Amino acid sequence: MSKVMLLHLPILNYIQKDFVDEESGYNPSLGIMALGTYLELNGYKPIVIDMCYDRMKVSELIDRIKLEKPILIGLSVYTENFYQALKLSRIIKKEVPDIKIVFGGPHPTLQPNECIENEEVDFVIMKEGESTILELMEALGSGEKTIRYEQIPGLLFKRENVVVKNVLRKHILDLNLLPIIKRELADIHRYGGFVNISTSRGCPGRCIYCSATSLSGATYRTRNEYSIFMEMLLLKIMFGNKILKIYIVDDTFTAIPNRITKFLDLIFYYDLEVHWQCESRIDVMDEELLYRMHKAGCIAIQYGIESGSQEVLNKLKKGIDLEQAKKIIEITHKNRIVTCLSFMLGHYCDTKETMWQTAYFIQELFHKYRAELAVSFNTPFPGTWQFIHRDKLGMRLVTNSYNRYSLLEPIVETDNFTIEDQREVFFFCKKFIGYHESLSKLGEE
Amino acid sequence: MDMSKIPILKTIAWKVSDGYVVIDSYKGQLMLNETSSLIWKEIDGNKTIAKIIEELYEKYKDNNNKDYIEEIVYDAINEFEGYDLVMLNLEDDMDGWLQYE
Numbered sequence: 001m002s003k004v005m006l007l008h009l010p011i012l013n014y015i016q017k018d019f020v021d022e023e024s025g026y027n028p029s030l031g032i033m034a035l036g037t038y039l040e041l042n043g044y045k046p047i048v049i050d051m052c053y054d055r056m057k058v059s060e061l062i063d064r065i066k067l068e069k070p071i072l073i074g075l076s077v078y079t080e081n082f083y084q085a086l087k088l089s090r091i092i093k094k095e096v097p098d099i100k101i102v103f104g105g106p107h108p109t110l111q112p113n114e115c116i117e118n119e120e121v122d123f124v125i126m127k128e129g130e131s132t133i134l135e136l137m138e139a140l141g142s143g144e145k146t147i148r149y150e151q152i153p154g155l156l157f158k159r160e161n162v163v164v165k166n167v168l169r170k171h172i173l174d175l176n177l178l179p180i181i182k183r184e185l186a187d188i189h190r191y192g193g194f195v196n197i198s199t200s201r202g203c204p205g206r207c208i209y210c211s212a213t214s215l216s217g218a219t220y221r222t223r224n225e226y227s228i229f230m231e232m233l234l235l236k237i238m239f240g241n242k243i244l245k246i247y248i249v250d251d252t253f254t255a256i257p258n259r260i261t262k263f264l265d266l267i268f269y270y271d272l273e274v275h276w277q278c279e280s281r282i283d284v285m286d287e288e289l290l291y292r293m294h295k296a297g298c299i300a301i302q303y304g305i306e307s308g309s310q311e312v313l314n315k316l317k318k319g320i321d322l323e324q325a326k327k328i329i330e331i332t333h334k335n336r337i338v339t340c341l342s343f344m345l346g347h348y349c350d351t352k353e354t355m356w357q358t359a360y361f362i363q364e365l366f367h368k369y370r371a372e373l374a375v376s377f378n379t380p381f382p383g384t385w386q387f388i389h390r391d392k393l394g395m396r397l398v399t400n401s402y403n404r405y406s407l408l409e410p411i412v413e414t415d416n417f418t419i420e421d422q423r424e425v426f427f428f429c430k431k432f433i434g435y436h437e438s439l440s441k442l443g444e445e
Numbered sequence: 446m447d448m449s450k451i452p453i454l455k456t457i458a459w460k461v462s463d464g465y466v467v468i469d470s471y472k473g474q475l476m477l478n479e480t481s482s483l484i485w486k487e488i489d490g491n492k493t494i495a496k497i498i499e500e501l502y503e504k505y506k507d508n509n510n511k512d513y514i515e516e517i518v519y520d521a522i523n524e525f526e527g528y529d530l531v532m533l534n535l536e537d538d539m540d541g542w543l544q545y546e
Contacts, residue, residue, distance in 0.1 A: 057540045058539045084539070087537070401489075401490075403490060403491070404491075408457050409457060420460065423459060423460040424462075426457070426458065427459065430458040430469050
């Protein structure tokens with residue numbers, strides 16, 4: 001059985017270490033787990049290594065590659081770890097020269113040519129990877145007898161040192177056809193705390209700062225209520241009380257009212273006792289839905305508010321009204337659901353004044369609702385709409401170094417604000433960020 | 446101190462107030478003096494200590510010799526490290542994340 005090794009790189013900077021804290025939850029990357037599940041279902045042997053959790057040294061990784069002898073190594077690559085991915089690939093190629101390396105994930109989707117131009121990268125997969133990596137494995141395993149690289153949509157490769165870019169693959173329209181993620185591909189004994197699941201791809205929103213459209217296209221695709229319920233039930237059976245919370249990582253879980261209503265009906269009908277959290281948008285929530293979600297075990301909801309200035313929100317095409325946001329936050333809080341709110345500083349249309357409006361809004365929400373707050377810096381990732389139009393939007397990037405594109409550092413300035421202005425506002429907001437007490441309390445109820 | 450190491454900040458909550466860097470660390474707020482502030486602002490996660498020294502020397506060579514610049518950079522980075530505000534990585538270090546444990 002041909003083997004494929006799928007790697008998720010370790011976090012790049014110290015500040016992100018809390019994001020991969022195993023005490024709150026062991027959550028190997030859903031992307032490589034999904035690919036591994038799909039490949040195994042089709043007869044391949046995936047080796048899934050999330051280096052955020054499996055903190056093996058590079059020398060240990062090389063030993064593992066030599067031992068397992070995969071025919072392909074896939075790296076999940078983000079803009080901020082692009083250099084790291086190249087560095088690791090170089091080391092792997094030096095130690096195991098015949099190995100083939102494929103880059104996939106957000107950065108290769110947005111900047112495929114930049115990836116394939118590197119000697120150590122043999123293939124690049126753009127957008128969703130399931131079918132593309134499967135066909136690539138078929139091509140590699142058969143020496144291109146069953147399928148040639150040119151016949152694989154979504155693939156970039158080099159033929160005699162010439163880059164060939166195939167047509168894009170169409171999105172998977174029916175996500176119910178995909179297998180439920182096989183958790184056993186990772187270390188099943190380490191699961192606990194909160195566990196991530198994904199029930200849709202893309203986002204119905206069209207906010208200009210977001211990369212979702214560039215990555216997932218202008219379609220919002222969902223798994224049906226039965227599929228979601230079955231995965232939650234499966235996790236409950238597998239891990240029992242070790243799981244404190246299931247985190248639904250979709251950008252807008254409640255975007256389709258009919259789906260969420262039916263999903264809640266299933267939870268009530270089968271009396272599934274599970275705590276869960278999701279992300280959503282203010283404009284698709286209402287009082288009745290929040291009441292039912294609470295009764296169905298929802299303990300927290302994350303809303304992206306992004307700014308405390310209505311004018312800024314309108315320019316960003318965020319599509320939410322701050323008064324409506326306050327109302328929904330109030331109702332969420334009343335239903336004893338922890339409100340997690342995220343904001344960004346440094347939008348192209350921000351000024352010092354609007355960033356301070358955001359800061360005072362954050363302060364108000366913290367004191368009123370003990371909301372869980374997250375503040376990051378607007379970061380135009382290469383290949384996104386915002387990046388391409390940065391000059392027109394009046395944005396100046398202060399660095400070209402991708403490892404600073406982490407959302408944790410201001411890298412944009414305009415005529416209306418500086419890097420220092422953003423730091424000053426963030427400094428003020430720091431004391432309201434990451435308030436975990438309310439969430440843990442509710443989880444215990 | 447190894448000049449080829451790259452200092453990396455371990456905090457994002459800092460600001461410049463009247464020319465001085467103020468840091469909100471888990472140990473409390475710290476204010477750096479003018480010289481340390483200059484050095485702090487040079488730390489971008491990409492530059493080696495050697496590069497920081499070189500750049501500061503280019504800016505301030507009229508009034509300072511290189512040995513002096515080297516000394517104050519070493520002292521400041523040592524102090525930042527002592528306060529657990531920076532970590533020092535080698536450029537080719539792929540195992541850096543192991544330090545987060």
